[in-house]
Amino acid sequence: xxxxxxxxLEAQAALTEANTQAVQVHRVDHQLGWIVLGIAAxxxxxxxxxxxxxxxxxxxxxxxxxxxxxMVVGLVGLVVVFLxxxxxSRTGILLYFAGVGTFSLWNGIVVGVSIATRxxxxxxPSYHFGISVVVAVIPxxxxxxxxxxx
Amino acid sequence: xxxxxxxxxxxxxxxVRFSVTALLAAASKVEFSFVRDHVEVTDSMLSKQVSTLxxxxxxxxxKGFVGKRGRxxxxxxxxxxxxxxxxxxxxxxxxxxxxxxxxxxxx
Numbered sequence: 001x002x003x004x005x006x007x008x009l010e011a012q013a014a015l016t017e018a019n020t021q022a023v024q025v026h027r028v029d030h031q032l033g034w035i036v037l038g039i040a041a042x043x044x045x046x047x048x049x050x051x052x053x054x055x056x057x058x059x060x061x062x063x064x065x066x067x068x069x070x071m072v073v074g075l076v077g078l079v080v081v082f083l084x085x086x087x088x089s090r091t092g093i094l095l096y097f098a099g100v101g102t103f104s105l106w107n108g109i110v111v112g113v114s115i116a117t118r119x120x121x122x123x124x125p126s127y128h129f130g131i132s133v134v135v136a137v138i139p140x141x142x143x144x145x146x147x148x149x150x
Numbered sequence: 151x152x153x154x155x156x157x158x159x160x161x162x163x164x165x166v167r168f169s170v171t172a173l174l175a176a177a178s179k180v181e182f183s184f185v186r187d188h189v190e191v192t193d194s195m196l197s198k199q200v201s202t203l204x205x206x207x208x209x210x211x212x213k214g215f216v217g218k219r220g221r222x223x224x225x226x227x228x229x230x231x232x233x234x235x236x237x238x239x240x241x242x243x244x245x246x247x248x249x250x251x252x253x254x255x256x257x
Contacts, residue, residue, distance in 0.1 A: 005155040011244035022176035024188050086184035
């Protein structure tokens, strides 16, 4: 129990301060949104490269190296951003893991359906691969939007 | 015991401790340097206040390493969160009052 009592104005000032500090944490949560978008960007870049191939099943050394470079640079970048995070809220980190988890599940479904319906068959054009990738990354964009709108 | 001041917490009456707790209340975990930068205090001042809050059971301190760099993470305990919510509730009541009886501050 407190011996001194703040005036209503002082109490209001303290509430404003509490709100200001909460906003700082929500703002830094946005970094999690950038990480989620980074994962989507890596996936989309690989999808775009695969879509340029005459036959995605026969990539060749140049395109293979390009895909590897995109993935390595992207993953290193994500790790660097992740290590630089200095604060996160419970909701922010939950949305992040929910987004990545949903993406993994949804991606598996998209790939499974694409194979089962012969959408990715060798007779199909390469851009089919890119379209599947665009559909697969939807949960990541939703997660980033949910993190940012807070 | 109906006056909202009874629900105020003495430890959180200190402005730095209040700001630190408010920042931690919005977060799951916060790095020491982030709190220092946003509450705008020195390392030693923050260490002192965090130590007080830790002894009261309001704050948990976790130390770890990223490579060779040491990092200290702060978080509110359940007790700290509960106390802060109660303190905030009392402040809200006082802020909404017309000041009669609440505006008197002992000198």
